[in-house]
Amino acid sequence: MSKSLQAIRGMNDILPEQTPLWRYLEGTVARLLDNYGYKQIRMPIVEFTELFKRSIGEVTDIVEKEMYTFEDRNGDSLTLRPEGTAACVRAVLEHGITGGGQVQKLWYIGPMFRHERPQKGRYRQFHQIGLEVFNLDGPDIDAELIIMTWRLWGELGIRDAVKLELNSLGTSESRGRYREALVEYLSVHHDKLDEDSQRRLKTNPLRVLDTKNADTQAVLVDAPKMADYLDEESRAHFEGLKARLDAVGIPYVLNPKLVRGLDYYSKTVFEWVTDKLGAQGTVCAGGRYDGLVEQMGGKPTTGVGFAMGIERLVLMLETLEQIPEEISRQVDVYLCAFGEEAELAGLALAERVRDQLPNLRLQVNAGAGSFKSQFKKADKSGALYALILGDDEMAQQVVGFKPLRGQGEQQSIAWDALAAHLATCVVQG
Template sequence: MSKSLQAIRGMNDILPEQTPLWRYFEGTVAGLLDAYGYRQIRMPIVEFTELFKRSIGEVTDIVEKEMYTFEDRNGDSLTLRPEGTAACVRAVLEHGITGGGQAQKLWYIGPMFRHERPQKGRYRQFHQIGVEVFNLAGPDIDAELIALTWRLWGALGIRDAVKLELNSLGTSAARARYRDALVAFLGERLGQLDEDSQRRLKTNPLRILDSKVEQTQALLADAPKLADYLDEESQVHFEGLKARLDAAGIPYVINPKLVRGLDYYGKTVFEWVTDQLGAQGTVCAGGRYDGLVEQMGGKPTAGVGFAMGIERLILLLETLGQVPASIARSVDLYLCAFGEQAELAGLALAERVRDQLPSLRLQVNAGGGSFKSQFKKADKSGALYALILGDDELARQVVGFKPLRGQGEQEHIAWADLASFLASVDLTA
């Protein structure tokens, strides 16, 4: 027998039972971004491989080991995007969106792809919402991005479960001085480093600070500190950010080992982390990348942004029991009609109600069936109420209104009054 078809490992179907929560989350974020004046941009899923090599860095784990790269029929090397910032920068450069020094506040949503070992909260196809801001260089916009996410956590009911970690990486010159000091320190202790850190010492030594190996972390306790190498400009910027967060009442902790995994970051970096999801604790992360636009061929342009992992935040909402009851139900009312004449009247009545109450979720029974079978389908739909049309209701031009959850007697409502009656019914349970 042939092998049954199934999804690629680490690339998951999002089933109808799950999508209401996704839509709730995505709609909440989109509404908040609209309120802050951010505009949506949509980029292709596939880009030229060179884009990510130039932006992310050829010696990063993403480019070296994790990208899905292939040649097309023209012989061009293409890559499924592993993150969104590089693609967004390419788009604004190609279309001149950042020209003239005008501030741009953009956001995007969609799938990203990395060939990682799948585990809970980490997938090979994963979804992100990203925000990017261009031509604003001060700490005020850094603070706005953090305040925006803080407000989102409040709207979702998860503020108590997340913690903000901050650090400053300084300018590229400051990082270069620190890198030299760190390499010199660790080079003298090479044999005490884990194998992965030994490799990174030659390619991306700052990532060693983020090592999860206990012995390596113990060794780093006496290593040079990045804060001691910060330039004055970066120190002033970081103090300005902290002052604004203090003024807004947003709590944070300084994590001197927070470096992020992408080469283009400088100055501010931040992560929102949780201890509710095991090893995959980062739910939102970002920072400043003032040199990236110039690195990719544009004029010097300030840039800052973040990305949040939708899968992890959905998982956090479920773990904390912060899923609104109303979104678990896809139908408010279910219309049962018995006999052809009742079906004709029911269709017409349902469309008139939809005209007057467009947000009402009304499902009309299809496929006929007995009284018992239609009510069984109505109950399975999750609807709060059933509307009933039979011969008696047709003769009187009324519709039965019967609660399906909890207590309540059946009522009869005149067709002409149905929309106004339903508008007064509480459908939030």
């Protein structure tokens, strides 16, 4: 027997009962970003592999172990994008939209791909909403990104379940000085480091700071601190960011071990973390990458951004039971028609109602069926009300109106008055 077809491990279907929550989350974020003046950009899922080697860094875990890379028929090495920032920078460079100091405030949404061990909240195909800002170098724009996410958590009802962690990595020069001091310290304690940290000590020593190994964490207690190596420019920038967050009233925690997993970050880095999702505690993260555009062949251009994982935010909403009642109901009204003449009249009536109430979720029964079977489908749809159209209703040019989710008697509504009646009832319901 042939093996049954199934999805690739870590790449999941999002089923019809799940998509309303996804659409609610995506729509909420899109409206928020529109209100703050951000414009959407859409990039390809596949890019040349060199793009990610140059931007993320060849000795990062992503490039070394996690990318989906393949050779196409032309012999080019291509990669399914593991993150969005590099692709967005490539797009703005290719189309010249940041040239001459033009400010661009952009956002995107879509799938990303990393070959990791799948677990709850972490998948091989995962979805992100990302945001990038170019040619603004002050702490005010860093603050705006964090303020927007704070507002989003409030709108989603999860603000009490997340915590903001902040750090500054300084400029590449100050980070280089810190790296030398950290390597010197850790080299003395090399035998006490876990195997993964020993490897990172040679390739990407700052990543040792966010190790989860308890023995290595104990070694790090007395390690040099990034704050002691910050240049004055970075220090002033970080103080400006904190002052703005204080002015708005956003609480935060300083985390000197927060470095992020990508080589291109500088100055501000931040993460929104939660203890509601087990080990996968980061729901949104980002920071400043002032040298990345130049590193990728462009003129010096400042940049800052963040990305949030849709799967983890959906899981947060489910875990905290912050799912609005209206999105769990996909149908407002269900029309039942009995007999061919009633079916034809019902179709015409439904379209007139839709013309007048374009936001009404009105489902017309398909496949005919008895009174009992149609009402069973109406109830299963989750609709608030059923509309009934049979011989008696046709003769009087009325429609039966029956509440399905509460008390109330069935009544007859004239066809011409149906839209106005539904507008009142569905809003009130």
